[in-house]
Amino acid sequence: EAQVTQNPRYLITVTGKKLTVTCSQNMNHEYMSWYRQDPGLGLRQIYYSMNVEVTDKGDVPEGYKVSRKEKRNFPLILESPSPNQTSLYFCASRPTGVGGYTFGSGTRLTVV
Amino acid sequence: QKEVEQNSGPLSVPEGAIASLNCTYSDRGSQSFFWYRQYSGKSPELIMSIYSNGDKEDGRFTAQLNKASQYVSLLIRDSQPSDSATYLCAVKRDSSYKLIFGSGTRLLVRP
Numbered sequence: 623e624a625q626v627t628q629n630p631r632y633l634i635t636v637t638g639k640k641l642t643v644t645c646s647q648n649m650n651h652e653y654m655s656w657y658r659q660d661p662g663l664g665l666r667q668i669y670y671s672m673n674v675e676v677t678d679k680g681d682v683p684e685g686y687k688v689s690r691k692e693k694r695n696f697p698l699i700l701e702s703p704s705p706n707q708t709s710l711y712f713c714a715s716r717p718t719g720v721g722g723y724t725f726g727s728g729t730r731l732t733v734v
Numbered sequence: 735q736k737e738v739e740q741n742s743g744p745l746s747v748p749e750g751a752i753a754s755l756n757c758t759y760s761d762r763g764s765q766s767f768f769w770y771r772q773y774s775g776k777s778p779e780l781i782m783s784i785y786s787n788g789d790k791e792d793g794r795f796t797a798q799l800n801k802a803s804q805y806v807s808l809l810i811r812d813s814q815p816s817d818s819a820t821y822l823c824a825v826k827r828d829s830s831y832k833l834i835f836g837s838g839t840r841l842l843v844r845p
Contacts, residue, residue: 653831664837664838665822665835666835670831712777720766721783722766722833723833725779727776727777728776
């Protein structure tokens with residue numbers, strides 16, 4: 623089944639404790655992206671990647687890091703999480719050319 | 735002005751009616767337009783994409799695009815309670831990797 627897989631689905635952590643949210647897609651898509659979704663603010667792009675080793679900042683990159691060492695994986699790293707990073711996070715991928723993103727199931731992160 | 739604007743709703747329609755959802759965008763360079771459906775607590779699901787002016791139909795869904803007026807709409811015919819969800823409009827320039835989302839319109843279909 624073609625899909626984007628994120629882990630974990632739920633995560634509660636403490637301020638300052640480094641964490642990684644994994645994302646993997648099995649559709650051989652070139653483009654991958656991370657979004658966060660907050661009430662009243664909608665979906666905002668954090669980082670995106672056009673291909674292996676090619677990444678760029680989205681609208682809200684502060685406090686996040688990404689890497690794209692393999693085409694299928696695009697982890698999101700929070701080096702020192704803070705409470706304002708409590709949010710619902712989505713990873714998404716799409717092929718080159720036309721087409722919309724396919725989204726993963728989401729990761730609900732709570733930072734206390 | 736937001737780049738992609740949608741009425742937050744809720745838009746309430748009776749079962750069997752046509753639901754009309756609207757979206758306006760500010761960037762005249764936008765070339766690709768998408769409608770996503772998102773159930774509460776779930777991920778967005780792509781339901782329609784449209785790239786040229788006019789109508790595009792897929793089952794009970796029709797997307798309408800008017801680039802001159804910078805709006806895109808989604809019609810849902812024979813609305814069902816299972817259509818109750820938030821509908822997100824998204825737009826993209828072909829020269830950009832960024833997909834910009836509106837905040838979504840919440841649709842309620844009353845049985």
